[in-house]
Amino acid sequence: MPRDLPLNSLGIPKPPEETRVVVAMSGGVDSSVVAAELALEGYDVIGVTLQLYDHGAALAKKGACCAGRDIHDARRVAETMGFPHYVLDYENTFRESVIDEFADSYLGGATPVPCIRCNERVKFRDLLETAKDLDADCMATGHYIRREMGAKAELHRAADPIRDQSYFLFSTTQEQLDYLRFPLGHLPDKAATRALAAKHGLPVADKPDSQDICFVPNGNYAAVIEKLRPGAAEPGPIVDMEGRELGRHDGVIRYTIGQRRGLNIGGLAEPLYVVKLDPDRREVIVGPKSALATRLVPLREINWLGDAPLDSRAEWRVGTKVRSTKPPMEAILRPLGPDAAEVELLTPEEGVSPGQACVFYDLDGTRLFGGGWIWRGY
The missing domain is CATH 3.40.50.620 (HUPs)
Known part of the structure; x- marks a missing residue:
């Protein structure tokens, strides 16, 4: 040719x-x-x-x-x-x-x-x-x-x-x-x-x-998981951030970080949100909305599409998304190796959850620099 x-x-x-x-x-x-x-x-x-x-x-x-x-x-x-x-x-x-x-x-x-x-x-x-x-x-x-x-x-x-x-x-x-x-x-x-x-x-x-x-x-995730993993929806306590039991739930799989509705906890002075899930103890941990704010996000399995290697710098200034529907927000990306890093969100985000993705963008343009998976490190 x-x-x-x-x-x-x-x-x-x-x-x-x-x-x-x-x-x-x-x-x-x-x-x-x-x-x-x-x-x-x-x-x-x-x-x-x-x-x-x-x-x-x-x-x-x-x-x-x-x-x-x-x-x-x-x-x-x-x-x-x-x-x-x-x-x-x-x-x-x-x-x-x-x-x-x-x-x-x-x-x-x-x-x-x-x-x-x-x-x-x-x-x-x-x-x-x-x-x-x-x-x-x-x-x-x-x-x-x-x-x-x-x-x-x-x-x-x-x-x-x-x-x-x-x-x-x-x-x-x-x-x-x-x-x-x-x-x-x-x-x-x-x-x-x-x-x-x-x-x-x-x-x-x-x-x-x-x-x-x-x-x-x-959109019924719990029903699918129960079908795939029979017996997965085991009941357990709903506790506050000090460990006090406030109620009961019928399966951790029915809850997500940031959820407010469906907790069935009455007599509270302020609204409570799911701030953490502990499947080992079968606990749903709830707290005030302020407890949802996350600034430091640990990442692994990073795919990097930048021109220089991820760990060639101590830190990168990037735009980040921790959910698909929001515009990129300024953050500092600090590599911890070729495929792991910590992201510092300059504006804390609510409802950041393990299992979600944190995606990187050119701060001043439209280029995608890759991203990684949020894990249970915080």
Whole structure:
């Protein structure tokens, strides 16, 4: 291939018709638009949908990602646009890599984010390797995030801050990023995506967005965990920060850090919130709202996407998110090794919980520098 061949729209020095792209299709409008747009540009598109669990089982729910209806919808889009589509059975992989850890994390008093693990361990590891086995030049997804070229491929927040999914993609490695493409990241809003779907006559143009975690019916985490781990919901005491019993609960798995409702504690002078969970003692610890404020956050399993190694400095000034829905806030990142650190939040955050992610950004821009997992070190 001549070195001076111009790059195509995916940044690959080939004509589109000679560029094979595997598109990860969930059956929703986002990934469907990606596949349709690339097909119309002349790329050699292959659509792949993962069956992540038995859509006839009790864990599935109508409209969930990669359940039966979504597989059908992805196939219809492929037929409409005239490219091949395959369904791969990843049920065992998904259970072992995502669902089991989700259940065990809740049993350990953490608040897991399974969507991140799904991207990390299923879509961007196993499916990506499948794409390479199909001799694809790259893999494209419908995530709202931007891939830009600096000295190397970089991840940046999406143009639409409401749809930005960078928090859920912090664990994307540099090697994966070199192979991945995210064609929707530059769009101004979801309406623009739906307009493209309507323009192409896609059958999913008006399909509602999926809600909650795909394998959790109606957001009822406790019910799923009890099904996966029978006997997990053992009762125990609700205690204040001095250890005095204030009431009883029917399972630690039914509570999360920062929760106020559902404590069933009467006669209190001020509202109390869940400030800690102790699964070993089966205790739910409650306290005033002020006790939720966290300034120092210990992290491990850090994925770092900066230009220099994480531990090449004593500290970094970064923007951080400890939940997906809030804008980045200024913080100091102090490395404790190549994949561990402590973050000092300059503005304390409420409800920080083990099992969640802390994600790093360029303080003055949109670049994602990676992130790590909050653990029970404070």
